[in-house]
Amino acid sequence: MIRPTTARIDLGALRSNYRHIVEFLHKDGGDTPPGVIAVVKANAYGHGASQVALALEDAGADLLACADIEEGLALRAAGVKAEILVFGALSVSDLDGVFDGALTPTISTPGAARAVQAAATRYKQRVRYHLKIDTGMNRLGFRCDNLARTLPELLASDRLELDAVYTHFATADVPDSPLFEQQRQRWTRALADVHALGGRPRYRHAANSAATLRDARVWCDRVRPGLLLYGIVPPPLASTVPLQPVMTLVSRVVGVKGMRPGEITGYGGRFVAEAPTTIAIVPAGYADGVDCRLAGRGSVLIRGRRAPVVGSVCMDMLMADVTGLDVAPGDEVVIIGAQGDQRIDVREMAAAIGTIPWEVVCRVGARIVREYARGDR
Numbered sequence: 180m181i182r183p184t185t186a187r188i189d190l191g192a193l194r195s196n197y198r199h200i201v202e203f204l205h206k207d208g209g210d211t212p213p214g215v216i217a218v219v220k221a222n223a224y225g226h227g228a229s230q231v232a233l234a235l236e237d238a239g240a241d242l243l244a245c246a247d248i249e250e251g252l253a254l255r256a257a258g259v260k261a262e263i264l265v266f267g268a269l270s271v272s273d274l275d276g277v278f279d280g281a282l283t284p285t286i287s288t289p290g291a292a293r294a295v296q297a298a299a300t301r302y303k304q305r306v307r308y309h310l311k312i313d314t315g316m317n318r319l320g321f322r323c324d325n326l327a328r329t330l331p332e333l334l335a336s337d338r339l340e341l342d343a344v345y346t347h348f349a350t351a352d353v354p355d356s357p358l359f360e361q362q363r364q365r366w367t368r369a370l371a372d373v374h375a376l377g378g379r380p381r382y383r384h385a386a387n388s389a390a391t392l393r394d395a396r397v398w399c400d401r402v403r404p405g406l407l408l409y410g411i412v413p414p415p416l417a418s419t420v421p422l423q424p425v426m427t428l429v430s431r432v433v434g435v436k437g438m439r440p441g442e443i444t445g446y447g448g449r450f451v452a453e454a455p456t457t458i459a460i461v462p463a464g465y466a467d468g469v470d471c472r473l474a475g476r477g478s479v480l481i482r483g484r485r486a487p488v489v490g491s492v493c494m495d496m497l498m499a500d501v502t503g504l505d506v507a508p509g510d511e512v513v514i515i516g517a518q519g520d521q522r523i524d525v526r527e528m529a530a531a532i533g534t535i536p537w538e539v540v541c542r543v544g545a546r547i548v549r550e551y552a553r554g555d556r
């Protein structure tokens with residue numbers, strides 16, 4: 180038994196996206212093109228971390244990144260052998276997983292440094308870590324303007340081994356923001372400071388998807404795409420990389436109903452039929468990650484046509500206006516993806532409801548079964 184609302188994940192498209200990103204980096208990356216850190220945090224942006232990570236490994240990825248230790252351990256349990264970088268702060272985490280799962284921690288706060296150092300001493304091990312430097316986002320990371328005060332202790336530790344240094348851009352997808360260039364310059368200075376303090380990282384990385392598309396000068400030794408892997412270009416940027424969407428969200432019509440003029444559908448009665456109207460009932464709602472704001476703003480595809488979402492998105496279902504279409508229970512409904520010559524992509528849906536594409540895919544609910552198509556190798 181499988182619920183009618185499912186997310187189809189095209190692992191062939193995922194591997195193809197990975198390879199096209201690598202190709203892009205090789206074309207424009209000079210003599211030493213950067214490598215990739217494949218970002219699979221948040222259940223691989225809702226696509227299913229285990230399957231996605233294994234497919235990326237298969238495509239050649241040798242370094243994956245996740246948000247926390249628990250995500251890293253889930254990848255190990257799925258059989259992932261590649262190196263796994265944990266992005267998140269570790270100052271209040273149970274660190275046993277770092278050792279049990281052979282994960283690579285980020286040290287981004289003095290608290291994390293102390294915690295990892297103490298755990299490494301307990302395990303009688305030396306831990307290779309990535310140092311995160313804050314160049315202006317003011318989230319995690321050591322402030323870039325006082326490294327001389329904060330770094331010596333880390334660099335002197337015989338339990339901690341600096342493997343890489345990284346930073347993160349706050350406005351890589353905001354073309355006219357001056358902060359990107361400021362961060363880029365601070366990053367260059369911070370790398371020089373790390374060197375002057377005796378730090379000799381194997382590599383440096385800074386670019387998320389948007390920064391990768393925007394400026395080859397911040398590619399450094401590795402880039403960290405998430406969104407691009409899943410076939411989504413961060414708006415408002417454009418890309419020449421031939422990416423394919425990886426996720427399709429589909430359902431089936433479970434009911435069709437005629438409404439008379441003046442009648443309403445859905446909670447709050449916000450949609451009133453002005454003329455005889457036919458609605459299709461689709462068993463996908465906000466508990467499945469279908470955003471409430473789609474009512475009155477978005478559409479789904481039924482019979483190759485756009486059917487506006489009307490009334491309200493409920494917890495477990497939504498209603499679509501199919502007036503004039505020959506719709507019957509059992510008909511396929513595409514919520515994200517293509518049907519006939521129509522396509523609703525994640526960027527369009529995100530724009531319709533005033534959010535970002537990352538949120539749309541990450542929110543695809545836990546009860547939605549992911550069906551994996553392996554694609555050609």
Ligand SMILES: *Cc1c(COP(=O)(O)O)cnc(C)c1O
Nearest residue numbers: 218266347387388403404405406
């Ligand atoms: C999520 C994340 C990325 C990937 O970002 P995209 O915009 O999806 O490419 C890269 N680096 C860090 C530190 C992240 O947290």
